[in-house]
Amino acid sequence: MYKKSTQNYYRLYSRSKKECKNCPDFSACATDLGTVRINASAYYPSFYRNGKKVGTSDYLRVMRLRKIWAEGTFAVLKREHKLNKIQKRGLQKATEECLLSATALNLKRLVKTV
Template sequence: MLNSGLFWEYWAEKKDCGSCPLRQKCLNETDKAGARKLQDSYFKTAVQQHFFRQWESEYREALKQRQIWCEGTFAAQKWGHNLTRLLRRGLEAAEDHCLLSAAALNVKRMIRCLN
């Protein structure tokens, strides 16, 4: 078993798979290891919840709102406020840059509403 923190891999032994009566159903012809490998993600439950909720009307509406508000804001900050690359180092400097960018975006919106 391999654990990277984000996913777990489970490997069967080649000798166990060699004598298994279900080998033909379980393995592909392209399996080079000759043994079963399973991967389990840390995010599996969240992905399943997302998959089951994606057809709900509330979820679709929230997705539309996110595409309008968040993604547009991120794009504006990335291209208009030089957030593709930070020129200063450190988390505090990055946080300052992002907060100033958000403040500038809000000021632009307020000016647009006043006109």
């Protein structure tokens, strides 16, 4: 069963107290009449799968490419487009400011190559 929390969706499991009695995390779970509710993030399966990839050759290759492309771009945006501090208020306007800065950077790169 998926429930809406303050930020994300989470999964809600129900088990009997007998099954959870010896669990070390039992005190952190919510208990009702004879059942235990366990809250789990809906993103945990993806998080777990990605965690298993850490240290593999594919992971290291992707991280090296990320350093080259993404981190360099963020550094340029922060240095030359004043994105170290967002000037606008609100999530939508801040997103707009970031997209406009990224568009400006891409246009500069396009002009430079042509």
